[in-house]
Amino acid sequence: xxxxxxxxxxxxxxxxxxxxxxxxxxxxxxxxxxxxxxxxxxxxxxxxxxxxxxxxxxxxxxxxxxxxxxxxxxxxxxxxxxxxxxxxxxxxxxxxxxxxxxxxxxxxxxxxxxxxxxxxxxxxxxxxxxxxxxxxxxxxxxxxxxxxxxx
Amino acid sequence: xxxxxxxxxxxxxxxxxxxxxxxxxxxxxxxxxxxxxxxxxxxxxxxxxxxxxxxxxxxxxxxxxxxxxxxxxxxxxxxxxxxxxxxxxxxxxxxxxxxxxxxxxxxxxxxxxxxxxxxxxxxxxxxxxxxxxxxxxxxxxxxxxxxxxxxxxxxxxxxxxxxxxxxxxxxxxxxxxxxxxxxxxxxxxxxxxxxxxxxxxxxxxxxxxxxxxxxxxxxxxxxxxxxxxxxxxxxxxxxxxxxxxxxxxxxxxxxxxxxxxxxxxxxxxxxxxxxxxxxxxxxxxxxxxxxxxxxxxxxxxxxxxxxxxxxxxxxxxxxxxxxxxxxxxxxxxxxxxxxxxxxxxxxxxxxxxxxxxxxxxxxxxxxxxxxxxxxxxxxxxxxxxxxxxxxxxxxxxxxxxxx
Ligand SMILES: Cc1ncc(COP(=O)(O)O)c(C=O)c1O
Numbered sequence: 377x378x379x380x381x382x383x384x385x386x387x388x389x390x391x392x393x394x395x396x397x398x399x400x401x402x403x404x405x406x407x408x409x410x411x412x413x414x415x416x417x418x419x420x421x422x423x424x425x426x427x428x429x430x431x432x433x434x435x436x437x438x439x440x441x442x443x444x445x446x447x448x449x450x451x452x453x454x455x456x457x458x459x460x461x462x463x464x465x466x467x468x469x470x471x472x473x474x475x476x477x478x479x480x481x482x483x484x485x486x487x488x489x490x491x492x493x494x495x496x497x498x499x500x501x502x503x504x505x506x507x508x509x510x511x512x513x514x515x516x517x518x519x520x521x522x523x524x525x526x527x
Numbered sequence: 528x529x530x531x532x533x534x535x536x537x538x539x540x541x542x543x544x545x546x547x548x549x550x551x552x553x554x555x556x557x558x559x560x561x562x563x564x565x566x567x568x569x570x571x572x573x574x575x576x577x578x579x580x581x582x583x584x585x586x587x588x589x590x591x592x593x594x595x596x597x598x599x600x601x602x603x604x605x606x607x608x609x610x611x612x613x614x615x616x617x618x619x620x621x622x623x624x625x626x627x628x629x630x631x632x633x634x635x636x637x638x639x640x641x642x643x644x645x646x647x648x649x650x651x652x653x654x655x656x657x658x659x660x661x662x663x664x665x666x667x668x669x670x671x672x673x674x675x676x677x678x679x680x681x682x683x684x685x686x687x688x689x690x691x692x693x694x695x696x697x698x699x700x701x702x703x704x705x706x707x708x709x710x711x712x713x714x715x716x717x718x719x720x721x722x723x724x725x726x727x728x729x730x731x732x733x734x735x736x737x738x739x740x741x742x743x744x745x746x747x748x749x750x751x752x753x754x755x756x757x758x759x760x761x762x763x764x765x766x767x768x769x770x771x772x773x774x775x776x777x778x779x780x781x782x783x784x785x786x787x788x789x790x791x792x793x794x795x796x797x798x799x800x801x802x803x804x805x806x807x808x809x810x811x812x813x814x815x816x817x818x819x820x821x822x823x824x825x826x827x828x829x830x831x832x833x834x835x836x837x838x839x840x841x842x843x844x845x846x847x848x849x850x851x852x853x854x855x856x857x858x859x860x861x862x863x864x865x866x867x868x869x870x871x872x873x874x875x876x877x878x879x880x881x882x883x884x885x886x887x888x889x890x891x892x893x894x895x896x897x898x899x900x901x902x903x904x905x906x907x908x909x910x911x912x913x914x915x916x917x918x919x920x921x922x923x924x925x926x927x928x929x930x
Contacts, residue, residue, distance in 0.1 A: 413928050464869045465866070504873060505872070
């Protein structure tokens, strides 16, 4: 993966791990305490943004906590990579769950993803505050724009 | 002293409908007792008509109810005259009317307005906006180390002879009660027009505006057990006469021709358009309902809840309390060290504890205390010791999940 920044490479490694380990567990976990405990810890595995990356141009508007999303398109392989950070652990966890399902996909693979289902973690999303839901919606919108998808 | 909490709480149907929730977001809006809901319903079912204009008896009845509601508020605040009560949609609308209405009439370029660092945006932004347009200077009383208004700085800023001083009775973030009675006296001595934002203070004790002697006092109905969309701008009559209306149209006008328009008298001059009739009736019902309860006993009950909450949080490790217990109207702002306030609120929400997290429409306050936000728990008289106990268990659970 030459040409990708170190941040993207590190993040991708963790995302693949999340996809294989935590995501299946999370989907099966029914008690909310365990679910949130896992969700809250997800962010710890990915590198936090340095202050120079916490730039306004990467800021997602509409979150009640600050959140930054970075995207890189790898020309050679035709794959999309993301990195994300947020002040709030729940947002970071939920977005990482979404990203682990997208990261490293090509354009043709991305079209087949149901974006509206990306955050559909049973028992969590419906309990988020309206401003949080808006925030997640804003992330989704930016993600699909960056992936070159309509809407 | 006598306060039957069970009976008091039973007045609120909400708690029957949502028995699993602990509601600690009372500074945002309060629940309404049956008396308020039925007064609004009765109006719509029985008297619904527009006020002050119909040729029919229904309109006369509606007008009578509406004007009686004004009398109720006037009595509650102990005004000199009923015309001193102006209906508006809430504290925000009242403060906007004041900022706009004083510009060019009382305030001229180079004059000063004095507010404080703990104001709600509704008592900052209208001033900021209009002051800048007219070249009026806006001064801010800073906070001291205990997050109280800095009294010495207040004296210094008063010496600059502000024409208007506008301050909150209670901080909506911290719950800290401000010494408004003294501050009004000092501001008057300095020659200023005085405004009290009573949005969080109206429940502290029944305000006596003659005794407070402020020129204006504003509050919202929904923070005193009343409906949303209705509020009150109280003003001394000569001071109300100074205000340039923010809105034009409807009953506020006496004569219109294209060569000119004459405005109606107070209070109508400042009440353009069809008012929130049901809201006014509902607000009056709230005050009438509230009055007979033993206010001292209610205050004591709230203080007990506040202590229980404050002490309970204090005993948990990792909690950073921002509010002080002394001189507090019933609000605790806090953070969990190293955690974002919105994560804490989300985990409380998961446990059906309703709180607010963020900067609570008071960003300058957070800048002053050097924090990016806080979790806010605000108590009301219908909250129970069990509510607080459940909340403390829930906070412990949050600490555990985040650890
Ligand atoms: C101190 C203070 N002032 C003004 C307001 C604005 O009240 P409203 O939104 O009802 O107009 C609030 C509401 O939170 C408040 O707490």
